[in-house]
Amino acid sequence: MKTYALTVFDKTGEKLLDESFEASSNDEAKEIGQERLAEKGYSEYTHRCVSPEAKLVLFHR
Template identity: 75%
Template sequence: MRTYALTVFAQSGEKLLDESFTATSDDEAKSIGQARLEETGYQEYTHRCVTPEAKLILFHR
């Protein structure tokens, strides 16, 4: 399992969500990140999900 980071920002730059979660692959992490964004209603806010190596796997501006 690897630890991924999901961060959501308001237009002002304030962090609205900053959390970590584990997944077995980048594809699984992308799905988990998208589901979490839908749960919180943040899918249209600026967000990113990164791997432990800081590779972007999910991004919206």
């Protein structure tokens, strides 16, 4: 399992969410990230999910 970082920002650049979670693959991390964003109501905010290798797995601006 790898640890991924999920971060959400508002329009001013303030960080609204900064959490990490574990997933076995980038595809699984993308699904988990999308689920967490939907649960917390952040799907339409600027967000990113980054792998331990610093690869963008999920991004929305």
